[in-house]
Amino acid sequence: MKVLVTGNQGMIGSVIEATLKTERFEVIGFDLADGDDIRNLDSVRDAASGCDFIVHLAALLGYSDETAEDIMHTNLLGTWHVLLAAAHAKVKRIIFFSSVDVLGIFKGERTPDYLPLDDNHPCYPKTTYGISKYLAEEMCRLFTNSTGISTICLRPPGVFDEDVYNYIRSRRQAEPEFEWKPFW
């Protein structure tokens, strides 16, 4: 089975690529770090050709040096290109890495309507990043309705590397409430 992994050079994508290879999938990587750009439909289409599945992670995460235009261009138009390429290649399924930021509650923007959170909780994204992921999820839903190709949208709340975990551990020891302030 052949899988296209966009964003395979990133923190999560590199782990997914290694895991898929362990499971004997053939992985086609697609990352700007290697010169492959999801904003270019033709190159996404070429990469998806012959693939059975797509794991779509390539995105801008809304860091301060990224403009709203860049985020929308990469996250929304890029996802659209992935979907078009998936239809062209007739893949079986697309796994899309959305974000918990679609909910618009995780950084204290508002309190949840109810707990525990579930997939039916309404979304109130306010940041460009959160809105881009929310709209990309909607694109996936409409794409599945029109093509019958399955899309699964995941909403990770926070995936960190060892340095960040170490920072969180040391801050938690010094000041247990730091994780909730200034947000909740």
Ligand SMILES: NC(=O)c1ccc[n+]([C@@H]2O[C@H](COP(=O)([O-])OP(=O)(O)OC[C@H]3O[C@@H](n4cnc5c(N)ncnc54)[C@H](O)[C@@H]3O)[C@@H](O)[C@H]2O)c1
């Ligand atoms: N890390 C988290 O806590 C977290 C939480 C929720 C959702 N996510 C989502 O998971 C996915 C992966 O996140 P990550 O933490 O590994 O981020 P990352 O920044 O480490 O990886 C993103 C990858 O996408 C690539 N990329 C960016 N623009 C591109 C383009 N135009 N064309 C091709 N590749 C491009 C980058 O080069 C990078 O390798 C993202 O979609 C992100 O929104 C991450």
